[in-house]
Amino acid sequence: ANSMLSVDFYHTSCREAESIITSAMSQAFKRDPTLAASLLRLHFHDCFVQGCDASVLLDYTEHHAGEKTALPNDQSLRGFEVIDTIKAELEKACPHTVSCSDVIAAVARDSVVLSGGPRWSVEFGRRDSITVANNVTVLQGLPSPNSELADLLAKFEQIGMNLRDIVALSGGHTIGSARCFFLKGQRPNSCSRNETHASLDQTPKVFDNNYYLALLRKNMNGGFFQSDNALVKFTPALDLVQIYATNSTAFFDDFATSMLKMGRIAPLLGSEGEVRINCRMVN
Numbered sequence: 001a002n003s004m005l006s007v008d009f010y011h012t013s014c015r016e017a018e019s020i021i022t023s024a025m026s027q028a029f030k031r032d033p034t035l036a037a038s039l040l041r042l043h044f045h046d047c048f049v050q051g052c053d054a055s056v057l058l059d060y061t062e063h064h065a066g067e068k069t070a071l072p073n074d075q076s077l078r079g080f081e082v083i084d085t086i087k088a089e090l091e092k093a094c095p096h097t098v099s100c101s102d103v104i105a106a107v108a109r110d111s112v113v114l115s116g117g118p119r120w121s122v123e124f125g126r127r128d129s130i131t132v133a134n135n136v137t138v139l140q141g142l143p144s145p146n147s148e149l150a151d152l153l154a155k156f157e158q159i160g161m162n163l164r165d166i167v168a169l170s171g172g173h174t175i176g177s178a179r180c181f182f183l184k185g186q187r188p189n190s191c192s193r194n195e196t197h198a199s200l201d202q203t204p205k206v207f208d209n210n211y212y213l214a215l216l217r218k219n220m221n222g223g224f225f226q227s228d229n230a231l232v233k234f235t236p237a238l239d240l241v242q243i244y245a246t247n248s249t250a251f252f253d254d255f256a257t258s259m260l261k262m263g264r265i266a267p268l269l270g271s272e273g274e275v276r277i278n279c280r281m282v283n
Contacts, residue, residue, distance in 0.1 A: 004125060004269065005123035005124060005125045005126065005263070005264060005267060005269075006123060006124065006125055007121045007122065007123055007124065008124075009102075009123075009124035009125040010094075010097070010098060010102075010124055013094060013097050014090070014093065014094035014097045014098055016093055016094075017090060017093075017094065017097075017098050017102075017106075017124075018106060018122070020086070020089050020090055020093055021086050021090070021103060021106045021107060021110065022106075022110050024082070024085055024086045024089060025039075025082070025086070025107055025110040025111070025114065026110075026114065028082045028085070029110075029111070029114045033114075033115070033205045034176065034204075034205070035079050035082060035111070036111035036112070036114055036115045036175055036176070036205075036207075037111070037115075037172075037175040037176020037204075038079040038176065039079040039082060039083075039104075039107045039108060039111045040108045040111045040112060040172055040175070040176075041172070041176070042056060042079055042083075042104055042107070042108070043104050043105060043107070043108035043259075043262070043263070044142075044169070044172070044262070045142060046101070046104055047159075047262050047263065047265045048142050048143070048155070048159070048265070049142060050129065050131075050266065051129075051265050051266025051267055051268070052101050052104070052105065052126055052262075052263055052264075052265055052266070052267050053101050053126065053127070053128060053129035053266070053267065053268050053273060054099065054100035054101035054103075054104060054126075054128045054129060054276065054279060055129040055131065055132045056104075057080065057083060057100055057104070057279040057280060058129075058132045058280060058281065058282070059280040059281060079107075080279075080280070082107070083100065083103055083104065083107065083279055084278075084279065084280070086103055086107065087100060087103055087278070087279050090103070091277060095277075096275055096277060097275065098124075098275070099126055099127050099128050099275045099276070100128045100275075100276050100279035101126035101127065101128050101129075101267070101268075102122075102124045102125070102126050103279070105122050105123070105124070105126070105263045106122050106124075108259065109122050109259070111175075112207050112255075112259075115175050115205065115206060115207035116206050116207045116208065117175075117207030117208075117252065117255070118252035118253070118255060118256045119256075120256035120257075120259060120260055122263070123260065123263060123264070125267070125269060126263075126267040126268060126269070127267070127268040127269065127270075127272055127273035127274060127275060128268070128273050128274055128275060128276040128279075128282075129268060129273050130273060130274055130282045143155050143156075143227060144227065145226065145227050146226045146227065147226065147227040147230065148226065148227075148230050149166075149230040149231065149233065149234050149237060152166050152227060152230065153166065159265050159266070160261075160265070161258070161261060161262070163236060163237060163240070164240060164254060164258070165258040165261060165262070166231075166237070167231055167237050167240040167241060167244070167254075168240075168244070168251065168254040168255045168257070168258040169255065169258050169259070169262065170211070170227070170228060170231060171209070171211050171212065171244060171251055171255055172255070173211050173228065174203070174204075174206070174207055174208055174209070174210055174211040175204060175205065175206070175207050176204060208248060209244050209245060209247075209248040209251045211228075212241050212242075212244040212245035212251065213245050215228060215229075215231060215232055215241055215245070216232065216241065216242065216245055
């Protein structure tokens with residue numbers, strides 16, 4: 001069995017895997033462009049908790065609560081149906097071959113590309129976990145929107161990532177919206193009384209460098225989350241924010257590099273784990 005991730009992992013076993021995923025993603029995106037941000041986030045929430053192993057997709061059972069119900073994920077993660085649709089098509093084309101964790105990685109890349117962001121070659125070969133993390137592990141693994149930079153750095157360094165990765169990946173906030181629940185302390189005026197979500201930059205459906213421009217705008221008091229604002233309080237991070245704000249190519253290049261790096265966090269390889277047939281349950 002192949003014990004490394006590689007861009008041509010499915011070259012002989014399921015040559016059409018990527019085109020099946022991309023075509024289904026294009027259709028989902030046409031119906032609802034806001035899914036892009038949710039599906040990108042799914043990859044983060046998967047990889048930061050016990051590695052990129054699709055544990056985040058497992059539904060609640062009587063034996064385990066599942067990561068979907070943990071506080072950072074509950075009522076927040078979405079797009080699971082898109083993963084189900086893609087996986088069903090892959091099962092028809094190449095039964096029991098393409099893992100759910102690889103689907104998440106490809107879907108995250110396609111979400112960025114469809115929103116106008118950079119393209120990168122996704123590495124494949126991850127296997128799916130047969131275990132889920134508990135609530136405590138999820139909370140310990142995921143960076144909190146209320147984090148200061150020291151906490152963020154500690155979490156990223158634990159999994160082999162650095163300050164540049166933090167600043168580049170925070171740029172993923174350029175698409176999508178945030179729950180007002182997390183914004184109350186930070187941006188009291190960002191949500192009206194009956195809103196549940198607010199956009200994180202002025203072009204929430206376009207993947208661009210506007211997030212960094214917003215961070216630097218003094219009259220906007222920086223970003224939305226405390227973890228965003230933390231980036232402008234520390235000179236080495238601020239230097240990167242300024243580069244990305246003025247040079248979208250530099251941001252796109254670093255974002256793609258950091259996404260590849262994130263996709264390599266503790267994957268199950270070779271004969272570890274399994275290839276799930278239904279992403280919501282172990283075989």
